[in-house]
Amino acid sequence: MSNLVSLVNKFTDCRFLNVGSGPKPWVGWNCLDELDTVGIYSMKFNSSCSFPMDDVSQDLVYSSHCIEHLDDHTVSRLFDEARRVLADRGTILIKIPDYDWFLEKYRTKSADLMENIIGYWPSWSWANFNVAESPLNKLSYMFCGYWNYAYGDHFSGKINKGPDSYNGPAQMSEKELRDLFDNRTVREIVQTLRGVCEKDRSLKAFNHQNAWSRKDLIDLLKNHGFQVQTCPKDELVIKYSNLVPDIEFMGRWSMYVEAKKI
């Protein structure tokens, strides 16, 4: 019903903004994404992008599982833009994978590490490059992953399942990965993984390429003029359950950070 939602929104004062919305528009929301589909403002997220909204025109900026796909400069730009379009004391609500939670599970040797996280891993392509479908590689892929030219494009669904296709984690040995995940911070891990991925000359695009601990994300928001709210995850989900249609989606392994524009 994207055309209907788009029509309704044309006559609605939409004061909520979903950054990285995916293909389906929401009623009463301005939706931004790199995908070009009905009811979505299609735009390229980069370090100089501008949201197509007026200054102080939005009450809430929400982004779910989006910024981990972007580089630091682009994330910084999105936060600046969010601040620009937000009304005074407007709210930004960010949802990303809970990297603290993943790291904790790994370091405490949890038996179900990476189980029941997402329904589909493109691990058929990992076999093309002798990358094992192990919990450790899945963990690595959650922090940083990429696909090559032979694979096609993951987000548009134009995927080539050929023998040279790859959409997976940085290609590292188990020992290298263990050294990394045993000893480094979230930021150090993702930066290392990203560096390894970039060495593959067949790299076409990243899937995840960024990660933050909760403290990292809070600091980042503070640096962009936001005052972070302290609200337990469960309470926050309830608070937004009638407003944000997908607030609970992937919630079990997600981190939520809510902040106010100051």
Place this chain on the structure above:
Amino acid sequence: MQNFYQEMWSDLSIRSFATEKLSQILEREKLLHNSVNEYAEIVNEMAGMNKAAVFSHHDQLVSYFFGNPKNVFAFKLTEDRVEELSAWLSKMPTTTFEKEVKNQNGPLFAPRLSTKGVMEQLDQNLIPFSLTNCEVIQGLHKEIRSNISEQIGSPFAFINTRAWVTKSLSNEMGPNAPHKDGFLPGHMKIMVYLTPMSAEYGDFWIEGEQITGEKPGFCIGFKNSDLLHSGKPGTKYPRICIEVTIMRTLQDNKQSHDSHVCGRHFLNVSSAYENLIKQKNCQDMLVEELLANKKTPEATSHAKAGGA
């Protein structure tokens, strides 16, 4: 009763009788006013009930042969149709009642409401779309026809197709207040709701019953001049609907003219038979056309459906 009407209409002598009567009605209308374009003239004429009498006689003729339509009925458009209509409306320009009422061309009666501020009030609460006849409208009409033929009972002509947005929290005025439309006899309306029927999006009220809780594409047909009805604005979102006016006739007819934002019904009954008249270039030939033992699929199916 279905067999009764079916058998009756399949009888050549019955159809001959019907077309003779129709011809008389159209001839009377022609004498009354061959072409009425002047607004004041129409109003005077209607005040004199002459025009109403012509429409009334025509409606009686249709009901004599096909029985009466149902007072109220509902159906649903397909999801694909709702999407098609939504995409189309997204591209249509909007207009104002104030602006459109000045356009008095075309076959439709579009009254200038004399009460001071009525147009302003309408424009404060509703946003009409400016529609021209197109394939999307014809497609909608086709789907409507397939859904309502049985309930209408007779052939019918599409008269006018309007679409508008009812702003959320708009006032109880005009179509948002209980009213009857006061159309001349023979007409019915079909309201097509693209937005869900709910308190948030708005819904519909008819003769004391709130029509709500329906998904996008819900349609309700009703005798708009006999039954008290009212649109209900939403509390949160705009209500977006399409209104299709039809007139029961002896022969199916498409809407071949552009719609009018303020249009109510045809100025003349003969407009509903215009295609036939034009085709033969002579009203007398209409009789021949209807008599020509052409059991059109439309006529047969309507006769089958009955309507009593």
